[in-house]
Amino acid sequence: MQYEEIPTQQIIDKLRQTLGPRIGIAEPLLSGRENSTLAQNEDDEDIALLKTGFDIYNVPITSYQRRLGSVVIAVRKIVRKLLRPVLERQVIYNFANTRVVQTLSTQLQKLQENQQILEKRIESEFSSGSPEVTAQLETQQKAIAHFQSEIEQIKVVQEQHTAILEEITAQLLDRQP
Structure with a gap:
């Protein structure tokens, strides 16, 4: 039985396209390949996605139905009020995770820079040779x-x-x- 390679990047792109409008993420953040100046790499883009999408309580409530639109919006607002304690806890948890991920990402970047500096130092010491x-x-x-x-x-x-x-x-x- 052969295993097919999972198209991870395609799945991530599809999730961003699908979830972005639902949680109110700005469109330029989703098109990282077209706007490479906004994010240096995919990790930066993912952190930006976490930062903008951690607040799931304050998502705009809309309806695309003409006749029942106001009723649907009213029902959604009532459901949001009922779920407020759970959603607020989730927002706090999402925010904490976003901070942790950003801290870890910063530390990883510093470690990578230090590793490159050490590699250069070792290389120069061995190339010049004592x-x-x-x-x-x-x-x-x-x-x-x-x-x-x-x-x-x-x-x-x-x-x-x-x-x-x-x-x-x-x-x-x-x-x-």
């Missing part, structure tokens, strides 16, 4: 080259010994009756 480290590297490279030459010499001696052993073995086999 004299001690450079000297140690050169010493180790010379030692490795010396050991490799010794290994080659040992291989040559080993081959000579193998040849001598083969000669001795052949001579011993010739002497046996």
Whole structure:
């Protein structure tokens, strides 16, 4: 069974289009790709969406029905009054979450900046290299080259010994009756 990739960005865009007018979000915030100057990236756009849409109590009440429009609006106002305590608690919760998300986003940006600074510092220290480290590297490279030459010499001696052993073995086999 193969899993299809979930089109996350499409879902987010669709939710923004659908929910934006219902909760009174300004239209420019929804078109982040067209108005890239309003939000630097999708995270900024999401935080802006949270900031403008946390108050679900003060949503404009409208009706698109001509004949029953005033009745529908009156019923909605009554329902809003009945749900006021719940909606106010939800607004407070949404506001607190919006503040937390913005704080975390700011901290994340600072951490990313610090990480970039540290990466540059480490890169510059290793690229310029301290004299001690450079000297140690050169010493180790010379030692490795010396050991490799010794290994080659040992291989040559080993081959000579193998040849001598083969000669001795052949001579011993010739002497046996």
